[in-house]
Structure formats: C-alpha cells, structure tokens
Amino acid sequence: MLDENVELLEAIVSNDDNLTYGAIVSVHTGPDESITALTGHGVEELTDMLSQARLTTKAWHQFLDDFIDDPELAARFKAHKPR
Numbered sequence: 001m002l003d004e005n006v007e008l009l010e011a012i013v014s015n016d017d018n019l020t021y022g023a024i025v026s027v028h029t030g031p032d033e034s035i036t037a038l039t040g041h042g043v044e045e046l047t048d049m050l051s052q053a054r055l056t057t058k059a060w061h062q063f064l065d066d067f068i069d070d071p072e073l074a075a076r077f078k079a080h081k082p083r
Contacts, residue, residue: 002043002046002047002050004050007073008068008077009046010036011067011068011069011070011073012046012067012068013036013038013042014036014069015067015069018067019038019042019045019046020041020042022039022041022042023038023039023042023045023046024036024037024038024039025038025039049063049067050063053082054082055082056082057081057082059082060082061078064077064078
C-alpha cells in the first residue's frame with residue numbers, strides 16, 4: 001500500500017510513540033495471535049513523515065536516527081539515498 005520497504009515500516013511502527021495516539025492498532029487474528037496495523041490516519045501520517053524526511057539526505061539520516069531504534073538497521077537505510 002505504501003510502496004515502502006517492509007522492514008523500514010515495521011521498525012517505525014514497532015514503537016507506538018512514533019505516530020499519534022490511535023494511529024497504530026493491534027488486530028487480533030486468533031486467540032493468541034495479533035498483527036500490527038495502521039488506521040487510515042496512520043497511513044496518511046506515515047506517508048507525510050516519509051515524504052518530508054526524504055527531502056534531503058541530512059533530513060533522511062536524522063529521521064532514521066529519531067525513528068529507528070536499531071542502530072544497525074538505521075545504518076543500512078542510511079547507506080541508500082532517499083528516494
């Protein structure tokens with residue numbers, strides 16, 4: 001839906017403080033199973049965040065530092081130019 005790297009999206013939404021309250025929800029798919037999902041507002045917010053972050057390489061690197069908790073994963077994404 002967002003045409004983004006799934007690993008990047010998972011890293012961002014793994015911390016529910018990265019988006020406004022209620023944008024990230026848990027959907028129960030079974031008695032002991034759930035998935036993380038975004039509301040429509042969450043998709044819009046994340047799309048806007050990524051668009052703004054990709055304006056410059058400096059902004060992209062700062063975004064990754066701020067929103068990706070795993071330094072190794074952030075470094076991998078920094079190795080690629082923002083699109």
